[in-house]
Amino acid sequence: MPSDIGVVGAGAWGTALAHVLAAKGERVTLWCHGADSFETIRNSRENRPYLAGISLAAGITPTRTVAEAVTKKELVICALPSHVVRTVFAEAARVLDRATILVCATKGLEEGSLKTMGELFDDLFGGEHKGKLAFLSGPTFAIEVARMLPAAVTVAAADENLAKSIQQILSTQSFRVYTSADVIGVQVGGVVKNVIAIAAGISDGLNLGQNARAALITRGLAEMTRLAVRMKADPLTLAGLPGLGDLVLTCAGELSRNRAVGLAIARGKSLDEITSSTRTIAEGVRNARSLHALAERLGVDMPIVGQMHRVLYAGKEPADAVRDLMLRSLKPEAG
Numbered sequence: 001m002p003s004d005i006g007v008v009g010a011g012a013w014g015t016a017l018a019h020v021l022a023a024k025g026e027r028v029t030l031w032c033h034g035a036d037s038f039e040t041i042r043n044s045r046e047n048r049p050y051l052a053g054i055s056l057a058a059g060i061t062p063t064r065t066v067a068e069a070v071t072k073k074e075l076v077i078c079a080l081p082s083h084v085v086r087t088v089f090a091e092a093a094r095v096l097d098r099a100t101i102l103v104c105a106t107k108g109l110e111e112g113s114l115k116t117m118g119e120l121f122d123d124l125f126g127g128e129h130k131g132k133l134a135f136l137s138g139p140t141f142a143i144e145v146a147r148m149l150p151a152a153v154t155v156a157a158a159d160e161n162l163a164k165s166i167q168q169i170l171s172t173q174s175f176r177v178y179t180s181a182d183v184i185g186v187q188v189g190g191v192v193k194n195v196i197a198i199a200a201g202i203s204d205g206l207n208l209g210q211n212a213r214a215a216l217i218t219r220g221l222a223e224m225t226r227l228a229v230r231m232k233a234d235p236l237t238l239a240g241l242p243g244l245g246d247l248v249l250t251c252a253g254e255l256s257r258n259r260a261v262g263l264a265i266a267r268g269k270s271l272d273e274i275t276s277s278t279r280t281i282a283e284g285v286r287n288a289r290s291l292h293a294l295a296e297r298l299g300v301d302m303p304i305v306g307q308m309h310r311v312l313y314a315g316k317e318p319a320d321a322v323r324d325l326m327l328r329s330l331k332p333e334a335g
Contacts, residue, residue: 002026002059003169006069006076008088010037010062011280012050012142013105014079019051019146022059024172029061031069038062049279054146067095075101075169077136078117082108083286086120093124102129103155103166105136107190108283109290114297116187131159134166135183137190138241139249141256148174154241155179156186178241185237188228193247194258194284195291195305196220200251201262202311202318212322216304217251223302227291230298258284265311266318288312303328 003026007018010032022028032038040048041062045055063069070076070092080088085106096102102125104117115123121133138153145151155170155177157163163179171177180186196216203212224247225238237243250256261282264274275281292309295302307325310316 003074004072005029005169006071006073007031007079008066008069008076008092009079009081009106010034010041010047010050011079011081012047012146013140014077015041015047015051015054015056016140016142016146017077017079017105018060019054019056020148020172020175021170022057023148026059026169027061028057028059029063029069029073031066032062032064035064038064051142051146054143066091070096070100072097073100075103075166078102078104078106080106081280082106082117082283083111085117086110086124089121089124096125098129099132101132101134101162101166103134103136103170107137107187107194108287109191109294111286111290114290114294116184116191118183118187131162133157134162135186136166136170136177137186137246139245141249141253143255145175148172150174150176152176152178152241152245154186156181156183156242158183180237180240180242182234182237184231185228185233185235186242188231188233189224189238189243189246191283191287191291192220192224192227192302192305193243193250194282194287195308196223196247197250197256197258198262198265198282198284198288198308198312199304201256201259201264202266203262203322204259205263205266206318206322208322213251217247220251220304221247223300223304227295227298227300227302230300257282261285271312284308285312 005026006029007014008031018028018030110120134157136155140151155166167177200216225235288308291305307321311321
């Protein structure tokens with residue numbers, strides 16, 4: 001029997017997940033914030049603003065109503081930008097059945113509060129829904145997932161049986177899902193990699209070479225792991241798909257929006273010019289501010305994140321940021 005699934009967020013990632021699940025035979029209701037996405041999906045089976053060129057599976061029903069997307073669903077996926085999750089799911093919380101499984105596929109921290117998405121959902125739904133909450137992350141470009149090219153991700157839940165249940169629902173021949181119990185580690189990896197990818201884009205844009213990119217990825221992984229461990233995560237999680245896997249893809253992939261931001265900065269474009277020229281803002285732009293504040297709050301050394309915060313929000317020249325990273329005091333690698 002097909003499952004009734006709601007996907008909240010019809011950007012590229014939400015649409016890709018909806019398409020994969022509907023192609024598998026599930027009944028998917030996809031909430032569209034924008035009228036343009038809603039109309040093109042309904043009338044031409046294509047989300048032209050975000051996933052042009054993909055003919056969407058017939059099992060997708062677009063809606064403009066959050067309640068329709070989440071009511072009487074076996075599973076609901078949050079695929080929203082992090083800065084709107086609280087607003088949208090505050091509305092969803094009024095009608096979401098407490099038996100419904102909630103999978104968060106958003107990568108980010110809440111601005112201001114610096115809360116993880118897990119902490120945000122605890123605010124909205126309370127502790128009683130914790131046994132139905134899971135987190136999905138891993139190295140994925142939406143367009144490749146939508147094209148049914150091979151991809152692997154991790155779903156983390158405190159309840160092992162819940163993670164296995166979600167694994168069965170989401171897995172397809174092209175979309176392989178692994179399970180984890182480390183809900184913090186899976187969330188942290190998806191946040192930090194966005195900021196490191198901006199640094200990698202700057203490095204590439206300044207023609208600093210592949211050695212520099214490899215160093216940024218490796219030291220970025222160290223920063224990611226330090227933060228995750230301080231937040232009580234398992235460091236091994238960050239060596240897997242939600243950490244190293246996502247970091248490598250986002251830092252080196254030609255489709256990476258965060259890397260593209262770094263490339264544009266290296267070419268001399270301002271943050272205002274970059275953000276005004278695109279429909280969606282790369283999560284790393286927002287994450288840099290929140291991560292920098294969180295690292296300071298927790299006393300975690302994250303020099304790459306700190307330099308990216310200065311470049312994005314304090315007008316620091318990219319070349320100066322690279323110089324200062326290279327001239328930091330010498331120390332053991334494991335330090």
